[in-house]
Amino acid sequence: MASADGRRPVVVGVDPDPSKRLALAWAADEADRRGLPLRLVHAQGMPTGGYRSGEARPSWEEWNRVLHGAGDRILEGAVVFAESRRPTVEVSTSLAEGEPAWVLREEARNASLVVVGSGHLSTRREMFTSASAALPLTAHAPCPVVVVPEPEHVTEQPAYFVVGVDGSPHSAAAVDLAFEEAALRGAALRALYAWHPPLLGVLDEDAALLECRRVLSETVAGRTSTHPEVELHHEVVRGHPVQVLTAVSEHALGLVVGTRGRGGFTGMLLGSVSQGVLHHAHCPVVTVPV
Numbered sequence: 001m002a003s004a005d006g007r008r009p010v011v012v013g014v015d016p017d018p019s020k021r022l023a024l025a026w027a028a029d030e031a032d033r034r035g036l037p038l039r040l041v042h043a044q045g046m047p048t049g050g051y052r053s054g055e056a057r058p059s060w061e062e063w064n065r066v067l068h069g070a071g072d073r074i075l076e077g078a079v080v081f082a083e084s085r086r087p088t089v090e091v092s093t094s095l096a097e098g099e100p101a102w103v104l105r106e107e108a109r110n111a112s113l114v115v116v117g118s119g120h121l122s123t124r125r126e127m128f129t130s131a132s133a134a135l136p137l138t139a140h141a142p143c144p145v146v147v148v149p150e151p152e153h154v155t156e157q158p159a160y161f162v163v164g165v166d167g168s169p170h171s172a173a174a175v176d177l178a179f180e181e182a183a184l185r186g187a188a189l190r191a192l193y194a195w196h197p198p199l200l201g202v203l204d205e206d207a208a209l210l211e212c213r214r215v216l217s218e219t220v221a222g223r224t225s226t227h228p229e230v231e232l233h234h235e236v237v238r239g240h241p242v243q244v245l246t247a248v249s250e251h252a253l254g255l256v257v258g259t260r261g262r263g264g265f266t267g268m269l270l271g272s273v274s275q276g277v278l279h280h281a282h283c284p285v286v287t288v289p290v
Contacts, residue, residue, distance in 0.1 A: 023117035037090040043103035100133035108141040156251035159187040167215040170258025178256040188231040194244035242276030
């Protein structure tokens with residue numbers, strides 16, 4: 001929901017585990033940098049059973065009461081954390097019933113961006129956390145989605161953002177947002193084109209690399225006039241895009257990719273590259289739809 005003055009908030013999915021606050025911290029910092037309100041969302045799925053055979057189960061109303069009470073406490077703790085970290089940011093909350101991916105996708109309709117944590121799902125208990133929402137949310141959200149990994153990684157100085165470029169409209173949109181993010185943080189920007197030669201090779205590798213450099217240069221052209229303070233580095237790197245972007249993400253402030261570049265396959269929720277970096281990147285990943 002947009003604020004009264006029309007500003008679209010930064011929306012963050014709140015994890016029920018109070019020790020997992022990196023996504024919330026990232027979202028609060030981003031809202032402060034952009035001068036936007038922050039909306040904390042906790043989504044509750046269907047309650048799971050924990051009763052032995054023969055025990056009387058509580059009524060549906062009792063389940064709801066317990067769930068809502070727990071959800072309220074989770075959001076109260078998140079508000080305290082966000083307000084102590086960024087006291088000037090306007091904070092609102094939403095406690096919703098339903099699958100987190102669906103709830104956050106609805107919130108994304110009126111958001112500037114949506115932030116979630118990334119966890120490796122391994123137990124049934126984790127199925128209703130914001131982490132389980134990451135892949136379907138990034139595939140369908142109408143606004144940029146940021147997936148913040150746990151635990152926090154180590155960045156390098158001078159600080160830099162990375163953006164993956166492949167010449168598609170999706171990567172052009174990713175470049176625009178990457179320049180914004182780098183400018184907001186006073187960071188440099190590394191624009192990478194990962195060239196992965198076909199199995200049978202190419203007749204003229206020098207010509208192929210020259211074409212990659214041309215596409216990269218044309219994709220980032222004009223942005224430096226809008227953000228002259230951002231130090232831009234062009235890089236064509238040989239290797240699979242997922243491996244190249246994962247490696248360079250190790251000490252980056254963030255990695256920006258389009259949700260479906262030329263590496264996507266019909267029927268997949270996400271392009272193969274964007275899905276790969278979501279699983280393997282070391283830093284926050286920002287996916288940008290067209």
